[in-house]
Amino acid sequence: MEITDEILIDLYKRMVRVRLFEEEAGRLAESARLPGFLHLYVGEEAVAAGVCGALESQDQITSTHRGHGHLLAKGGDFNRMMAELMGKATGYCNGKGGSMHICDLDLAMLGANGIVGAGVPISVGAAYANKLTGNGLISVSFFGDGATNIGAFHEAANMAAALSLPMLFVCENNEYAEYSPRHKTMAITDVIERAAAYGFPGAIVDGMDCVAVFEAASLAIEKIRGGEGPMMLECKTYRFYDHVGVKGTASDYRTDEEVEEMRKRDPLVVHETRLIESGIMDADSIQAIKDDIQKEVDISVEFADQSPFPELEDMLVDVYTNGESS
Amino acid sequence: MSEKVSELSMLEAINETLHSEMARDERIVVLGEDVGRNGGVFRATEGLIEKFGENRVVDTPISEAAIAGSAVGLAMAGLVPVAEIQFLGFSYQAMHQIAGQIARLRYRTQSRFEPQITIRAPFGGGVRTPELHSDSLEAQFANIPGLKIVLPATASDAKGLLTSAIRDPDPVLFLEPLRGYRGIRDLVPDEEHAIPLGEANLVKKGDDIVIISWSYQVELSKRVAESLEEDGVSVAVLDLRSIVPLDVEALTQIVAHCGRAVVVQEAPETGGFASEIIATINDECFWSLEAPVARVSGFDVPYPVGMLENLYVPDEARIRAAVLKTMEEE
Numbered sequence: 136m137e138i139t140d141e142i143l144i145d146l147y148k149r150m151v152r153v154r155l156f157e158e159e160a161g162r163l164a165e166s167a168r169l170p171g172f173l174h175l176y177v178g179e180e181a182v183a184a185g186v187c188g189a190l191e192s193q194d195q196i197t198s199t200h201r202g203h204g205h206l207l208a209k210g211g212d213f214n215r216m217m218a219e220l221m222g223k224a225t226g227y228c229n230g231k232g233g234s235m236h237i238c239d240l241d242l243a244m245l246g247a248n249g250i251v252g253a254g255v256p257i258s259v260g261a262a263y264a265n266k267l268t269g270n271g272l273i274s275v276s277f278f279g280d281g282a283t284n285i286g287a288f289h290e291a292a293n294m295a296a297a298l299s300l301p302m303l304f305v306c307e308n309n310e311y312a313e314y315s316p317r318h319k320t321m322a323i324t325d326v327i328e329r330a331a332a333y334g335f336p337g338a339i340v341d342g343m344d345c346v347a348v349f350e351a352a353s354l355a356i357e358k359i360r361g362g363e364g365p366m367m368l369e370c371k372t373y374r375f376y377d378h379v380g381v382k383g384t385a386s387d388y389r390t391d392e393e394v395e396e397m398r399k400r401d402p403l404v405v406h407e408t409r410l411i412e413s414g415i416m417d418a419d420s421i422q423a424i425k426d427d428i429q430k431e432v433d434i435s436v437e438f439a440d441q442s443p444f445p446e447l448e449d450m451l452v453d454v455y456t457n458g459e460s461s
Numbered sequence: 462m463s464e465k466v467s468e469l470s471m472l473e474a475i476n477e478t479l480h481s482e483m484a485r486d487e488r489i490v491v492l493g494e495d496v497g498r499n500g501g502v503f504r505a506t507e508g509l510i511e512k513f514g515e516n517r518v519v520d521t522p523i524s525e526a527a528i529a530g531s532a533v534g535l536a537m538a539g540l541v542p543v544a545e546i547q548f549l550g551f552s553y554q555a556m557h558q559i560a561g562q563i564a565r566l567r568y569r570t571q572s573r574f575e576p577q578i579t580i581r582a583p584f585g586g587g588v589r590t591p592e593l594h595s596d597s598l599e600a601q602f603a604n605i606p607g608l609k610i611v612l613p614a615t616a617s618d619a620k621g622l623l624t625s626a627i628r629d630p631d632p633v634l635f636l637e638p639l640r641g642y643r644g645i646r647d648l649v650p651d652e653e654h655a656i657p658l659g660e661a662n663l664v665k666k667g668d669d670i671v672i673i674s675w676s677y678q679v680e681l682s683k684r685v686a687e688s689l690e691e692d693g694v695s696v697a698v699l700d701l702r703s704i705v706p707l708d709v710e711a712l713t714q715i716v717a718h719c720g721r722a723v724v725v726q727e728a729p730e731t732g733g734f735a736s737e738i739i740a741t742i743n744d745e746c747f748w749s750l751e752a753p754v755a756r757v758s759g760f761d762v763p764y765p766v767g768m769l770e771n772l773y774v775p776d777e778a779r780i781r782a783a784v785l786k787t788m789e790e791e
Contacts, residue, residue, distance in 0.1 A: 195538065232569040240574055245537050250561055256527040257562065260534020260542070267490065267516050267540065274534065287557070290524035294531065297522055453572045454606050455706075456630040 136353055138346065140415045142188065146345040147406050147421075149184035151428050153177075153204040154403055156213060159432045160203070160220055161381040170222050171233050176204030178375035181341075181402035182307050183208035185348025186275060186368075189356055195243040195261040195274040197254030199307075200235045201374075202247030205277050209242050213435035223442035229453075230445045243272075251312075252278060252285035255304070259291045262300035262365070273301040273359050281312025283326050292333040295365040303355055304330065304367035307342065309374040314388040330367035342370030343400040346409070373397040465651040472642040474616040474649045475505050475581075478623045479543070481653070483513050489627065490535055492519040493528060493545030502547060503583060503642055525551050529558035532578050533566065541577050543627055549584035549636060550593035563632045564607030575630040581623075585677055585727055586774045587640040592764040595639070597728035599675075602634050603704050603737065609633045609658060611703040614641070614679035617649045618702060621656030629658060638677035645680060659706035663715060667697030670721040670784055673712065673738055675701040678725040678775060685780045694788060704734050712738070713745040720751035721790075723783045725775055730758035752790030755783045 157175045164173045176183065179201070187196070187208040198205040203216065212227075219226025220234050227237040238246035245261060248254045258276035265272045282288050283306065295302045306326045310317050323329075330337040338355070341347040348370055355366040375398060376383040384391045410416040469477065483489045491509055493501075497520040500507035510518040521528050525546060532542035546552045552559065559580065566576045586595040602610050609631050613619040619637070626633035638645075664679065665686050672682040679700040686696035699715050701708065716722050722742065724735035735756045742754055757775045765773050 195534070197534075228569045229571050231571075236565075236569050238570060238574075240537065240570065245534065246562075246566075246569070248562075250557060253530070253557060253562060256524075256530025256558065257534040257537070259527055260531030260536070261538045262534070263490075263519070263531060264535050264538030264540045268538075274538075287526045287530065290522070290527035291530065294522050294524055294527045298519070453568050453570075455567070455609070456572070456575065 136350065138349070142349070143346070143410060143415055146184050146188050146349055147410060148424060148428070149188055149208045150180040150345060150403055150406065151425055153180045153183060153207045155425065155428050155432050156207055156216070157203060159436060160217070161376065163436070165381055169220050172379050173220070173234055174201040174379060175376045175381065176201050178397070178401070179307055179309060179342065179372045180204060181343055181345035181348050182305065182370045182372055183277070185345045186305055186352045188345070188349050189352040190275065191272065193243045194272050195245050195258065197245045197258045197276045198247040199254065199277055199279060199282070200247065200249055200251065201279070202235065202237065206237060206239060206242070206244050206247070209244055211239055211242060211244065213431050214438040217435035218439040218442050221439040222444060223439050224445040224449060225438070225442040229449055231450065252282035252287040254278065255282065255288050255291040256294070258302055259295050259300060262295060262302035263298065265301050271360065273303060273356060275303045275305060277305045277307060279312065280306060280308040280310065280317055280326050281320065283329050284312070284320060292329065296333040296335045299364040301359045301362070302365040303352070303359055304337070304365060306367060306369045307372050308369055309372050311374065311378070311389065313378045316388070325369060327367060327369040335365045335367065337367030337369060340368050340370045342372030343402045343405060345402055345406055466648040467651055468646055469616045469649045470643050471613070471616040471619045471637065471645045472503060472505060474620040475623060475637060476507055478620045479506060479509060480512065482624060482627045483509060483517065486541060488539065488541040489543055490517050490519060490540050491543050491545070492521050492531070494521055494523050494547045496520060496545050501545065505581070505637070506545065525554035526558055529555035529563065529580065532580070533558065533562050533576070536576055536578050537574060541627065543579045543581065546580060546582040548590070548594045549582040549598055550596045552582060552598065559602070559608070559634070560605045564605045567607060567631065576632045577630050578632040579626050579635055580633070581635045581637060583637045583639045583642070585638045585640060586764065586770045587677070589767070589770070590639060591766045595764045595770065597726065597759065599636060599704060600728055600732060600734040600737070603734055607632065608705065609703060610636065610705045611658060612636045612676040613702065614676055614700045616645055616647045617654070618656060618662070620649050621654045622658065622702060624653070624655040625658050628655070633658070636676065640677045641680070656702070658703050659708055661702055661708035661711040662700040663697065663711065664700050665696070665698040667719065668695040669719060670694065670723065670788060671697040671699055671715045671719045672723050672725060672780065672784065673699045673701065674725040675704060676727070678727060681775065681777055681780055682725055685777050685784060689781065689784060694784070696784060707741065709741060709745060712741060716742050717746040717749040720749055721787050723755045723757060723780065723787055725757045725780055727759050727774055729761045730756060731761050733758055752787050755787045757783045
């Protein structure tokens with residue numbers, strides 16, 4: 136398929152949106168302004184950007200505990216996200232869901248998830264609804280390599296295949312399940328083998344390159360929309376920061392050399408180089424994009440800072456219909 | 462005005478309700494293990510696939526997490542899932558999706574998403590099903606805010622409550638007593654019949670003591686109450702119909718009226734929902750009591766198989782003994 140300049144720039148913007156938001160969130164966490172856990176998506180931006188860039192706006196996605204990137208790449212609102220991270224009443228979940236449970240039904244984002252693998256069967260249901268109603272949509276589940284060791288993934292993969300559902304499985308293989316390396320937690324090298332086990336095809340993709348992801352996703356999505364059943368992409372990617380919080384180096388579970396080596400493949404730098412070398416953008420126009428998005432990020436921090444925390448009465452509503460608590 | 466009625470078993474009432482609701486609302490999708498071609502292992506979904514087709518009546522793999530999880534996705538995509546967990550004991554496999562996802566979605570979305578999800582499951586003992594096929598787990602689910610838990614005791618209520626459960630904008634766990642499927646028969650309205658969730662039913666009036674119960678134990682409690690009338694004890698029977706929402710007003714009214722109460726449940730005693738009923742009575746009408754409230758429960762053991770279940774499941778003799786003992790308390 137032809138990838139226009141417009142698409143290349145769009146993919147870049149999606150990645151920058153994620154990167155700058157996440158870097159800001161990391162800074163806020165380090166200065167103790169965000170309560171709770173923070174799982175940053177930095178390093179993996181090419182996956183969310185490449186896949187979401189290939190979707191229609193109402194195609195559904197489910198996301199993970201490392202879920203900010205998916206929603207932001209799908210067009211999520213900075214203000215409501217930052218407010219949710221700060222636990223403010225103006226956040227996506229009124230400050231009651233937190234970083235790991237943000238969802239935005241307007242964007243067909245069915246939810247990030249604090250439980251590894253939990254979103255995958257939810258995507259199966261959405262895919263079934265798409266098939267039943269013939270709405271032409273597909274459903275996408277993002278999950279990590281670690282999630283493929285949990286039962287829900289296997290139930291979902293089998294059911295999606297058995298019912299031939301329009302669903303794309305996107306494995307973000309960052310080589311670590313929290314702090315445990317892949318080779319300690321599974322006896323296979325490539326997660327994609329697990330798709331074959333359930334009888335559907337897939338491809339291994341360079342998850343550090345948004346164009347590679349976009350191309351593979353576009354191809355898969357076309358086939359899935361055409362009624363060929365589920366497919367899987369295994370995006371080989373890397374988490375620049377730790378499982379929780381920032382740091383990323385000087386850790387016991389992986390070497391600094393490994394991190395430095397992967398940082399040379401920073402998906403933003405890879406794509407910036409491409410944009411400049413192909414003459415689509417120059418350093419100034421790239422900087423202008425970053426400046427604009429950083430302004431939006433700054434506004435979101437301001438918005439979240441000035442927003443109120445939820446009150447006791449906010450805590451007690453929306454458990455049952457009509458706002459009732461029990 | 463005389464309403465047309467037919468005598469049905471609870472199973473027939475449930476089946477009829479699924480038929481009529483699926484005909485009424487084309488968004489409804491029934492899914493579960495063997496619910497389609499086989500019509501359900503107890504025949505609750507019989508005839509649905511013939512009438513509504515395999516797209517709306519889905520035979521799933523034996524994958525409880527995927528059944529409950531896909532119910533979420535179906536609902537979020539605008540459909541109305543009515544999932545069957547083949548036995549309530551199998552719900553442990555789906556517990557994360559039920560407790561961690563289904564029950565919390567309204568809260569996470571500030572009601573922008575209305576989780577119109579029904580999960581039906583047979584449960585309870587008395588028909589020689591093995592452990593994990595007989596367990597009464599309702600109290601475990603009652604500790605999950607966001608979930609409604611409905612337990613009919615008659616065929617008529619099964620129709621009225623299932624109709625409301627399917628239409629309810631909150632997720633409902635609809636628990637069907639295995640012993641009642643064929644063992645309970647009564648007159649069921651032929652026409653549409655919806656009973657609001659959260660309204661207990663005073664199935665028998667009485668002045669001296671009230672037996673509070675739900676599901677099949679209501680049937681046993683009624684028999685005990687009627688037999689005690691002959692001994693001159695006036696026994697009321699309150700069928701809670703749902704434990705979430707709980708009809709605190711009806712509960713308080715009848716307990717305050719009688720001053721004595723026994724709560725009957727099939728679940729193990731420790732942490733069972735009977736304890737919550739007693740706590741509620743303490744909160745609402747403690748000073749009306751003339752005696753401590755008694756419990757009749759299963760035992761604090763894994764559900765025993767075979768003939769032992771005769772000893773495990775509360776029977777009329779144990780309920781009767783608890784009533785008489787409570788009547789003797791000063």
